Amino acid sequence: AQSVTQLDSHVSVSEGTPVLLRCNYSSSYSPSLFWYVQHPNKGLQLLLKYTSAATLVKGINGFEAEFKKSETSFHLTKPSAHMSDAAEYFCVVSDIWEKLTFGTGTRLTIIP
Amino acid sequence: SQTIHQWPATLVQPVGSPLSLECTVEGTSNPNLYWYRQAAGRGLQLLFYSVGIGQISSEVPQNLSASRPQDRQFILSSKKLLLSDSGFYLCAWKVPRENMYNEQFFGPGTRLTVL
Structure with a gap:
């Protein structure tokens, strides 16, 4: 069985400051991992995906994610x-x- | 390029009424198709998926059913809606390959309110 835990239900940051959204996973196999973004009342858009080619993955809109197997984090x-980005x-x-x-x-909130 | 359509965009229905939500994909052939429901403040729950015409797999027991009458058409139905059926319904498609790193592409969604 596989599972995903997003450690924060809500994150607020000021405009121009760094963003960190945390994710831990559990999987019996080498996982495939994704980050999607959803704006209000819209569908989901793919930000980036981990394909095992590189542990640091760059996505759209300046986002990136790092796959850490030892920490089961992404x-x-x-x-x-x-x-x-809100x-x-x-x-x-x-x-x-x-x-x-x-x-x-x-939920990411950006403070002006 | 591929596009995915869902309609209607919003729907308000009384309890006990029937439901039909439609999803169509353009620009690809033989896609895997998925129906998800997103309840308020929660993640997405997979309801049904299909790997071909007439092939439907149900993930959770419920009041809903799905059909795939054509290669790129996926329909979500109910004979009698319940209050608990309210939510945001998303259709998605995926190129069927052995490589599991291929992402799913989501439609714009249908907001269903059952009163």
Whole structure:
């Protein structure tokens, strides 16, 4: 069985400061990991994905995530927050049968 | 390029009424298709998935059903809605490959309110 834990349900940062959204996973296999973003009443957009090619993954809009097997973590970061980053973020793990397991989400608020 | 459509965008239905939500994908063939529900303040829950026409797998027992009458069409239905069916319904598609690193692409969603 696989699972995902997003450690913070809500994160607030000031505009221009770094963003850290934490995610820990559990998987019986070498996992496939994703971060998705959801703006209010919208579908989900892929930010980035871990494909085992590199542990540091760069995504869209300046986001990146680092896969740490020893810590079973896949935290999402951004050096400088922008107002448009305010949204809900989901960490997702995929198993070998291609089913996705979603975390409960982290709501990111940007303070002007 | 591939696109995914869902309609309606919003829906308000009385308890006990039927439901039909539609999802269509363009620009790809034989996609894997998925229905998810997102309840308020919670993550996404996989309801159904399909790897081909007429092939439906249910993930959770519930009041809903799904059908895939055409390759790129996925329909979510109910004969009698319950209050607990309220939520945000998302359809997604994926290129079926052995490589599990392929992501799912999501539609814009349908907001369903059951009164």
